[in-house]
Amino acid sequence: xxxxxxxxxxxxxxxxxxxxxxxxxxxxxxxxxxxxxxxxxxxxxxxxxxxxxxxxxxxxxxxxxxxxxxxxxxxxxxxxxxxxxxxxxxxxxxxxxxxxxxxxxxxxxxxxxxxxxxxxxxxxxxxxxxxxxxxxxxxxxxxxxxxxxxxxxxxxxxxxxxxxxxxxxxxxxxxxxxxxxxxxxxxxxxxxxxxxxxxxxxxxxxxxxxxxxxxxxxxxxxxxxxxxxxxxxxxxxxxxxxxxxxxxx
Amino acid sequence: xxxxxxxxxxxxxxxxxxxxxxxxxxxxxxxxxxxxxxxxxxxxxxxxxxxxxxxxxxxxxxxxxxxxxxxxxxxxxxxxxxxxxxxxxxxxxxxxxxxxxxxxxxxxxxxxxxxxxxxxxxxxxxxxxxxxxxxxxxxxxxxxxxxxxxxxxxxxxxxxxxxxxxxxxxxxxxxxxxxxxxxxxxxxxxxxxxxxxxxxxxxxxxxxxxxxxxxxxxxxx
Amino acid sequence: xxxxxxxxxxxxxxxxxxxxxxxxxxxxxxxxxxxxxxxxxxxxxxxxxxxxxxxxxxxxxxxxxxxxxxxxxxxxxxxxxxxxxxxxxxxxxxxxxxxxxxxxxxxxxxxxxxxxxxxxxxxxxxxxxxxxxxxxxxxxxxxxxxxxxxxxxxxxxxxxxxxxxxxxxxxxxxxxxxxxxxxxxxxxxxxxxxxxxxxxxxxxxxxxxxxxxxxxxxxxxxxxxxxxxxxxxxxxxxxxxxxxxxxxxxxx
Numbered sequence: 001x002x003x004x005x006x007x008x009x010x011x012x013x014x015x016x017x018x019x020x021x022x023x024x025x026x027x028x029x030x031x032x033x034x035x036x037x038x039x040x041x042x043x044x045x046x047x048x049x050x051x052x053x054x055x056x057x058x059x060x061x062x063x064x065x066x067x068x069x070x071x072x073x074x075x076x077x078x079x080x081x082x083x084x085x086x087x088x089x090x091x092x093x094x095x096x097x098x099x100x101x102x103x104x105x106x107x108x109x110x111x112x113x114x115x116x117x118x119x120x121x122x123x124x125x126x127x128x129x130x131x132x133x134x135x136x137x138x139x140x141x142x143x144x145x146x147x148x149x150x151x152x153x154x155x156x157x158x159x160x161x162x163x164x165x166x167x168x169x170x171x172x173x174x175x176x177x178x179x180x181x182x183x184x185x186x187x188x189x190x191x192x193x194x195x196x197x198x199x200x201x202x203x204x205x206x207x208x209x210x211x212x213x214x215x216x217x218x219x220x221x222x223x224x225x226x227x228x229x230x231x232x233x234x235x236x237x238x239x240x241x242x243x244x245x246x247x248x249x
Numbered sequence: 250x251x252x253x254x255x256x257x258x259x260x261x262x263x264x265x266x267x268x269x270x271x272x273x274x275x276x277x278x279x280x281x282x283x284x285x286x287x288x289x290x291x292x293x294x295x296x297x298x299x300x301x302x303x304x305x306x307x308x309x310x311x312x313x314x315x316x317x318x319x320x321x322x323x324x325x326x327x328x329x330x331x332x333x334x335x336x337x338x339x340x341x342x343x344x345x346x347x348x349x350x351x352x353x354x355x356x357x358x359x360x361x362x363x364x365x366x367x368x369x370x371x372x373x374x375x376x377x378x379x380x381x382x383x384x385x386x387x388x389x390x391x392x393x394x395x396x397x398x399x400x401x402x403x404x405x406x407x408x409x410x411x412x413x414x415x416x417x418x419x420x421x422x423x424x425x426x427x428x429x430x431x432x433x434x435x436x437x438x439x440x441x442x443x444x445x446x447x448x449x450x451x452x453x454x455x456x457x458x459x460x461x462x463x464x465x466x467x468x469x470x
Numbered sequence: 471x472x473x474x475x476x477x478x479x480x481x482x483x484x485x486x487x488x489x490x491x492x493x494x495x496x497x498x499x500x501x502x503x504x505x506x507x508x509x510x511x512x513x514x515x516x517x518x519x520x521x522x523x524x525x526x527x528x529x530x531x532x533x534x535x536x537x538x539x540x541x542x543x544x545x546x547x548x549x550x551x552x553x554x555x556x557x558x559x560x561x562x563x564x565x566x567x568x569x570x571x572x573x574x575x576x577x578x579x580x581x582x583x584x585x586x587x588x589x590x591x592x593x594x595x596x597x598x599x600x601x602x603x604x605x606x607x608x609x610x611x612x613x614x615x616x617x618x619x620x621x622x623x624x625x626x627x628x629x630x631x632x633x634x635x636x637x638x639x640x641x642x643x644x645x646x647x648x649x650x651x652x653x654x655x656x657x658x659x660x661x662x663x664x665x666x667x668x669x670x671x672x673x674x675x676x677x678x679x680x681x682x683x684x685x686x687x688x689x690x691x692x693x694x695x696x697x698x699x700x701x702x703x704x705x706x707x708x709x710x711x712x713x714x715x716x717x718x719x720x721x722x
Contacts, residue, residue, distance in 0.1 A: 061434075063434050063435055064434050066436075067433065067434050067435075067436055070436070131330075131331065132331065132334055132416075134416075137417070137431060137434075139431065139434070139435040140431070140434045140435055164418060165334045165416035165417070165418060166416060166417040166418060166423075167416065167417070168412070168417075176416075179315055179317070180315065180316055180317060181311070181315040181316065181331075181333050181334070182334070182416075363556040365553050365555070365556040365557070366556055366559060366560075368516075368518050368544075368551075368553075369551065369553065369556070369557055369559075370559075371517075371518070371543070371544040371545055372516050372517070372518070372544045372545075372547075372549055372550070372551045373570060373571035373610075373611075373614060374545045374548075374571045374614065375545065375571070376545060384559060387559075387561040387562075388559075388560060388561050390561075
């Protein structure tokens, strides 16, 4: 009986201790657009080391994260892949003024070496050997929207309809192309520069609008101090160098 | 609201139900009437899709269905088209996903049939195959109907697996559950609500139909 | 020209070791306490079970021979089998049941009339009485024009009056048929009423035939007489006979 009680006491103390330390330490919940996974991991690690604040990311398409925030998800900072949604959040009074933190671009990437000598991206997507092309959900992923704009500009959007596959995010689009489930994909430039990306080849898309990625601090944050420090860090020259490594400007 | 995802969901559910009920019957026969080594392992394997999270199932299906995967490769060689991101692909995924739901009610139904009925059939000259169709199936009709209902509803509600291997292609793999999900993501709540409003009565209607069919048989002529 | 059987089979509590013949037109009764192996024996005749050793032949045709590995499946033996229960297919009407494997579908109406079940022809088995069901089952078995008729305690689940009626019908049927009939029962009075030959079975073996003399006379020997007269019985036989003695009903 005595042993039973003492173990209860010990367990309670451990649990309470854990809970308290969770409150005591700084923690940031960051919503991150799917294309930005790789650079974010390096940036977050650096920030954690410096500031002692734990950074917990959630990766998904911009639209999905936006939807969550609107419904009250407890993020502190939002790193989107467009400007539209952070602006919308500001208008709805849910965030501070957004700032641009990266500029990306959408490219056509393929793992199939036989497609690597083509003249341009249009030749690749029009190639009859390319039966499946991954395009991120055009409503909720800005890279997908950009891809659609480019295809429409080139007059190809309707003619290639049979070939499209619509993954939920641009990261998934790269995954489809990389595993050759899709013959090619509209991916983030940073994916093309990654380890896996180097195994294939990419084509730039002049017709696609540049992806201007904006971030904002959410009004509902309980850790404003850390959030502001993080936002500042993301915009710093040091962070800029890291981002450039991954293909962002 | 675009009705295409709804038709697609229905089409998938009907095709899956028909194919799976036909496939599950001999499998269930094996489980109930045939003794063989490793039967319990086999049975557990067949029940696996019921306990695995749909995303786990979807992940493994993705691996085998891509053009490099074992099944995808075979399919491409046999038909010339890829398996992943096609209607055929999500049918296959649905078959795996709902297999245990097809087998369980059938198994319960087969087990209820007294062995002596089968033995009577053999003595009267029926081969095991003929006995299967003339004795087992007619006396297991409740189990077959229950299997059909379960598979149908289960397929209508299928989401995670189709998300992984479907590619959300309108008219091909973008079923209602995915369309609803994407509508919610895009904040098109009205579209989502309307699709839900259609799905519920449709499911209910089919449930009624199949229940009626079974009842008539229970109470005889 | 008849049925010959000589088989052995190991069961959990004892071994079956039986040999007998049954001629056409004769009804042979296997009688004894439950669990004596009678049902297993009959199942082996039907092809639903296999002996460990032995032979079963009918009219010169080998159905089972463990030495040469011959085993004729039940479908090919053309045997009629009437169980105690679950003989009729519940999803079919009586007429369809009888027609199920009828040698000639045209026979069915006359068969139904002959067995007095014409008025039941459109009913399902769950809508007729136990006695009617067994009558239908016999009709169903006979529709196939079997070479051998096996009945495994067909009347045991019925009330005394129905039992008696059906026994009488079976007696009548026997006189019309020219096939061997093997009937299993635990009821000694039924055995004596129906049987041209009676084989008492206990623990898998047929007890010595002289017992039958006493049974035919309608009485059992006194216990002393029982054992004294046959002092040469070995211990196992004595034990078997005790069991049989205890289980036999005295018929007045």
